[in-house]
Amino acid sequence: MDSRPITAIDALFSSQKAMLKRGNITTVADLMLLPLPDIMRKCKISNHDAKLIVDAVCDELAPKLHRLDDPGLPRDEKFTTGDALLDRLLGGGIRTSKLWEIAGESAAGKTQLAMQLSLCVQLPRNLGGILGSACFISTSWTLPTNRLVEMVDANPLFSPALCGLSDIHTLKAPSVNVLRHVLSVTLPGFLTSVRNQPNAKPVKLIVIDALAELFHTNTETSFASLNERSRNLAELATLLHGLASAHRVAVVVLNEVADVIDRGPAPDARPHEVAYREQARFFGRGDSVPGEDAKEAALGLVWANQVNARIMLSRTKRMRYLDAHEAQAVKRPRREPDVDAGTSRVAVAGQDGEQPIRLRRLTVVFSSVAQPGSLDYIITPGGIVALPEEAGGVTTVERTSPPRKIPANAAAATAPPQPDSSSDLGAASAVDLDGLAPPTDEAHVSSEGPERAENGPLAEEEDEWEAYWKSDELGSDFYSQLDLDALASSLPPSSERRSG
CATH class of the missing domain: 1.10.150 (DNA polymerase; domain 1)
Known part of the structure; x- marks a missing residue:
């Protein structure tokens, strides 16, 4: 007071x-x-x-009121994420004075994106940065500095002269009480001291990785424990908003996800009333591709009401082909099978060193500065790279049996040659993994781009149903000549057919 x-x-x-x-x-x-x-x-x-x-x-x-167009009003800054497509999706980049949440499953790239932001904030303004430094508050792990060094070496946007480890500060907060003390006592004084140093970059980004880990407990869930968790979340959010507003910093909180369990309609739902479980899908999870809505952000409604923007990261079951040049830039360019409920989805590499890589999905669930939207991305040694939605060449293979190796030029021997085509992102390739065997329902190949044999020219794969109807010798007017009414009257009653 x-x-x-x-x-x-x-x-x-x-x-x-x-x-x-x-x-x-x-x-x-x-x-x-x-x-x-x-x-x-x-x-x-x-x-x-x-x-x-x-x-x-x-x-x-009382503080004086200001108009938004007042030239003397302090303005929020924004800095790049390191990718132009991602910047456009987020409304121009990451803005200060706001609380951002990045939620996602394990290995989706949450920490990768946070580390990338800690380097981007250090860049000069002509490169999209704001000449600031970052502060990492970890709850259970140590910042992987070797990965940060790899990003600086691999990404042409970064360089040791512009950004590095010296401007990334780290703190440890293994419990809620410690984090509360850090946010209320330690961090405000630290931010002020760094700002007062003449040659130091002021802290413009605070990252907490990961908040949900502080609320893991083995005790039985009760009304008292839920009430205490809600109180702690509200108090921590108030402290974070106070830091973001007072010091003009961007706060990025990493969060976990939980499985979505379909329990059917709520038993106590009233007419014309939407239950919470139905409302949660609008602010708790993404729904841009099939399967993305199987996970939702943790910490519940109390925390969802505290953040200004929620970004969801997920690992999809889709694969993409990259050419030899792009494959060198991918972090782990290897054949990556995925088995789910007895179905194996495998992408097969073609010639010229093409390698399949798993696509990940980023969705802006809600934001105070941008419209909801989604894009695909991959993780490279230089960081996260978004893929344009209109790019072709995505091929997936779904099957329930293991693939069989085919001889070289097998597809070329059964399909007419097609003129070669190329794109900036590389041509896709898909081959019939069953060799020259007739197509069956076990294998279904879908492609959005040209297809190429493993060692042969381009060939368009014909759909098995189209091939079946082309081989039909009954004629196109056969079914129009059938008297369906007479055929139905000649059949015995349905009860006799069931008894027989």
Whole structure:
């Protein structure tokens, strides 16, 4: 509370200051903490005089209102994520004075994106940065500095002269109480001291990795434990918003996800009332590709109401082909099978060193500065790289049996040659893994781009149903000549067919 003396309030007349002195009210805190009847009793004044004194003090101490177009109003800054497509999706990049959440499953790239942001914030303004530094608050792990060095070496946007480990500060907060102390005592003083150093970059990014780990417990969930968790989350969010607003920093909190369990309609749902489990899908999870809505952000509704933007990261079951040049830039360019519920989805590399890589999906669930949207991305040694949605060449193979190796030029021997085509992102390739065997329902190949044999020219794979109807010798007017009514009347009743 404000401990400013009453004598320093210019809005009060000398007679009013004398009244307060008579009642032993010497500071602003003494005045504001007293109810109006107590002020009247202690100072022996009327209700009208007491209200005039309180209103005058409030008018002087209340913050002044500003228009949004006021040139003297401090502006929020924004810095790049290191990728132009991702910047466009987020409304121009990461903005300061806001609380951002990045939620996702394990190995989706949450920490990768956070480390990339800690380097981007250090860049000069002509490269999209804001000449700031970052502060990592970890809850259970140590910052992987070797990965940061790899990003600096592999990404042409970064360089040791512009960004490095010296401008990434780290703190450890293994419990809720420690994090509360860090946010309320340690961090405010640290931010002020760094800003006052003449040659130091001020802290413009705070990362917490990961908040949900502080709320893991083995105790039985009860009303008391849920109430305590909600209180802690609200208190931590208030501290984070206070830091973001007072010091003009961007706060990025990494969060975990939980499995979505379909329990059917709520038993106590009233007519024309949407249950919470139905509302949660609008603010708790993404739904841009099949399967993305199987996970939702942890920490519940209390935490969801505290963040300004929620970004969801997920690992998909889709694969993409990269050519030899792009494969060198991918972090782990290897054949990556995925088995789910007995179905194996395998992408097969073609010639010229093409390698399949798993696509990941980023979705802006909600944001105060951008529209909801989604994009695919991959993880490279230089960081996260978004892929344009209109790019072709995505091929997936779904099957329930293991693939069989085919001889070289097998597809070329059964399909007419097609002119070669190329794109900036490399041509896709897909081959019939069953060799020359007839197509069956076990293998289904879908492609959005040209297809190429393993060692042969380009060939378009014909759909098995189209091939079947082309081989039909009954003629196109055969079915139009059938008398379906007469055929139905000649059949025995349905009850006799079931008994037979």
